[in-house]
Amino acid sequence: VAYYPGIEAAESNRYNILPEPYYYQGAVALLGPQRETYKEHYKFDIRPATDDQPYFFQFFKWTTLPEILSLYGSGGISLLETGYIILVAGFIQALAASALFIGLPLWLCKAKLGLQTLTPLAWRMQGYFFCLGLAFLFIEIAFIQKFILFLHHPLYSVTVVLCTFLIAAGFGSSKSQWFRQHHNGQYYPIAGIAVLALLYLAVLKDLTALLLHQPMVINILVSILLTAPLGFFMGMPFPLGLNRAAALNPALLPWAWGINGFASVLSAIVATLIAIQWGFNVLILAAVGLYILAALYLPASDEVRS
Numbered sequence: 001v002a003y004y005p006g007i008e009a010a011e012s013n014r015y016n017i018l019p020e021p022y023y024y025q026g027a028v029a030l031l032g033p034q035r036e037t038y039k040e041h042y043k044f045d046i047r048p049a050t051d052d053q054p055y056f057f058q059f060f061k062w063t064t065l066p067e068i069l070s071l072y073g074s075g076g077i078s079l080l081e082t083g084y085i086i087l088v089a090g091f092i093q094a095l096a097a098s099a100l101f102i103g104l105p106l107w108l109c110k111a112k113l114g115l116q117t118l119t120p121l122a123w124r125m126q127g128y129f130f131c132l133g134l135a136f137l138f139i140e141i142a143f144i145q146k147f148i149l150f151l152h153h154p155l156y157s158v159t160v161v162l163c164t165f166l167i168a169a170g171f172g173s174s175k176s177q178w179f180r181q182h183h184n185g186q187y188y189p190i191a192g193i194a195v196l197a198l199l200y201l202a203v204l205k206d207l208t209a210l211l212l213h214q215p216m217v218i219n220i221l222v223s224i225l226l227t228a229p230l231g232f233f234m235g236m237p238f239p240l241g242l243n244r245a246a247a248l249n250p251a252l253l254p255w256a257w258g259i260n261g262f263a264s265v266l267s268a269i270v271a272t273l274i275a276i277q278w279g280f281n282v283l284i285l286a287a288v289g290l291y292i293l294a295a296l297y298l299p300a301s302d303e304v305r306s
Contacts, residue, residue, distance in 0.1 A: 001014075002021075002023035002024050002027055003023070003024055003027035003028065003031075007024070009021060009024060012024035026038070043061065043064045043067070044059040044060070044061060044064065045058065045059050045060060045061050046059065050279075051149060051205075052279040052280050052281050053275070053276070053278075053279040053280070054145070055276055057081075058081070058084065058276055059081065060080075060081040060084045064079075065080075068080045084276065087269060087272060087273055087276075088273070090269050091266065091269045091270065091273065094265050094266055094269055095266060097265070098261075098262045098265045098266065099262075102258050102259075102261055102262045102265075103258070103262060105258075106254065106255055106258045106259075110251075110255075113251045113254050113255075115249065115251040115252065115255070121248055121299050122248070122249065122252055122255075124297045124298070124299055125241070125244070125245050125248065125252055125255070125256065125297070125298075125299070126255060126256075126259045127293075127294075127297040128241050128294045128297040128298045129238075129241060129245075129255075129256045129259045129260040129263070130259050130260070130262065130263045131263070131290045131291070131293050131294035131297065132237055132238055132241065132260060132263070132290075132291075132294055133259070133260040133261065133262065133263025133264040133266075133267060134263045134264075134266070134267045134270065134287075134290050135286075135287040135288075135290035135291050135294065136234060136264075136267070136287075137264060137267035137268055137271060138267060138270075138271050138274075138283055138284070138286060138287035138290065139193075139197060139230070139234065139284065139287045140161070140162065140165055141268065141271045141272075141275070141283070142271070142275070142280045142283045142284045142287065143161055143165075143200075143227060143230075143284075144157050144158055144161045144162060145157075145275070145280050146200075146204055146280060147160065147161050147223055147227075149208055149212070150208045150211070150212065150219055150222075150223060151216070151219055151220065151223060152216070152219075156216075156220075160220055160223050160224065160227075161223065161227055164223070164224050164227045164228050164231055165227055165230075165231040165234070166231070167228075167231070168227070168228040168229070168230075168231030168232045168234075168235065169231045169232070169234050169235030170235060171232060171235065172189070172231065172232035172233060172234065172235030172236045173235040173236060173238070173239050174235075175232075175236070176189070176235070176236040176239045176240050179236060179240060180240055180243055186236075186237070186240040186241070186244065186295075186298060187295050187298075189233045189234075189236035189237055189240070190233075190237055190291045190292065190294065190295045192229075192233035193230065193233045193234055193237075193288070193291050194288045194291060194292060196229055196230045196233065197230065197284055197287065197288050198288060200226065200230070201281060201284050201285075204226075207222075237291070237294065238260065241256065241294075241298060242256055244298060244299065248299065271283055274286060
């Protein structure tokens with residue numbers, strides 16, 4: 001017996017004896033006022049899983065990694081969660097492959113593409129498309145997860161949310177010309193993305209609780225109505241950026257596609273790492289921050305003309 005209400009310390013750790021009554025100590029700490037301190041200093045992440053971080057078998061802490069590696073060869077390596085480390089290894093592989101098959105050809109062929117040197121404005125354009133490549137998938141992945149509870153099954157969430165995002169983004173892309181004709185209109189879609197994403201972040205939990213038991217048809221329609229406006233605005237920054245890049249230097253267009261693809265390859269893995277470590281709410285906030293950063297990178301129309 002490790003714990004029951006009113007147990008004395010001497011009653012624990014009597015049969016399968018450990019050097020100390022660790023299970024008893026842990027139970028008492030987790031049920032007492034010092035639970036947060038105990039969880040913070042514990043060698044593994046024992047916080048309960050939530051809808052925001054639904055990882056029931058994720059216990060890895062980076063602070064424990066040096067101690068685990070020091071036990072290599074003594075049986076301690078079994079304490080290392082290889083799934084998480086494989087994600088990190090996958091990110092390194094994706095980074096190397098993207099650099100080799102996307103970045104290197106662009107760099108070697110920049111003269112053939114008509115781009116002898118990358119000016120500061122050209123570098124800013126690359127930063128713009130890199131941020132878009134990360135942010136677009138961050139929001140897609142986060143909202144697919146957010147709607148799983150609402151739609152009762154991951155398959156339904158992927159189908160409804162991803163399909164709506166892509167169709168709405170395509171429609172938004174086709175309407176981006178209207179924004180381009182207005183002074184600095186390329187910033188309005190990014191403002192719309194930021195406002196809608198933060199609004200959904202604030203209300204989606206309560207809305208899910210309110211509509212959770214409605215018929216599936218209602219929930220699908222509500223999901224489409226919620227994600228379509230966000231997807232509409234998300235479809236605009238890329239074509240608007242292409243227009244700005246073409247006005248600056250048409251040779252930048254292959255770079256725009258390449259850098260955006262480079263970021264897209266990394267985005268899914270980075271999104272998973274962020275979600276595991278800090279949760280899907282932080283992932284959405286990161287995406288909003290990347291869109292705002294992209295807006296700061298994008299040269300204004302008067303800078304391009306000059």
